[in-house]
């Protein structure tokens with residue numbers, strides 16, 4: 704199997720509702736992402752980006768089509784196998800950090816480590832994330848950027864094959880957004896994880912290897928970026 708088909712999204716369709724209220728949110732989505740690629744999903748509000756991300760992440764299932772990761776179709780797995788697969792191979796970062804409020808930074812990251820057979824060393828990772836000196840703080844003692852760093856730590860500590868990010872900078876100011884994007888870029892370069900990021904921010908395509916633009920549940924563009932720039936050079 705060629706590297707280009709590490710993540711294969713094939714013929715994905717998804718509707719919500721029934722009868723008159725039925726909406727076709729994804730109307731046949733096909734694309735492939737290579738191992739280690741940083742892929743950005745862009746598109747107007749309601750175009751189906753989050754729905755697609757949830758299907759790729761095995762959180763939601765398609766009406767038809769399939770997702771295959773490293774040759775394994777997630778739709779062929781039973782519930783238990785899929786749950787185990789998600790825990791071992793996929794990491795999630797959301798706009799809302801979803802940290803556990805009564806656990807400190809280190810403990811929140813450890814939650815991710817428990818899910819893996821082969822996690823990174825938590826203290827080393829906290830140092831990489833610039834969180835080591837904050838490790839005993841609770842989420843409500845942290846800035847938004849530090850909370851998002853913690854949630855990235857929780858997702859990355861298990862060294863997932865694929866890191867799925869839904870608007871990871873949506874709640875952050877300009878400088879903090881750039882810091883978080885830089886961190887995601889560092890993670891991608893250091894660990895080689897494949898990254899799929901949903902965003903409204905058009906500028907982020909400049910740091911990505913691939914941009915998939917959705918409109919009305921269809922792919923409007925699938926562009927490979929040969930001249931990507933570093934997160935620190937982004938401007939919007």
Ligand SMILES: Nc1ncnc2c1ncn2[C@@H]1O[C@H](COP(=O)(O)OP(=O)(O)OP(=O)(O)O)[C@@H](O)[C@H]1O
Pocket residue numbers: 719720726728746747748749750751752753754755903
């Ligand atoms: N569970 C659901 N039940 C019914 N409709 C849904 C559900 N999830 C999503 N939708 C609808 O599907 C459409 C696409 O939603 P989705 O969140 O995937 O879009 P999006 O491109 O991520 O939008 P945004 O950028 O605003 O987050 C929307 O019209 C939404 O109302």
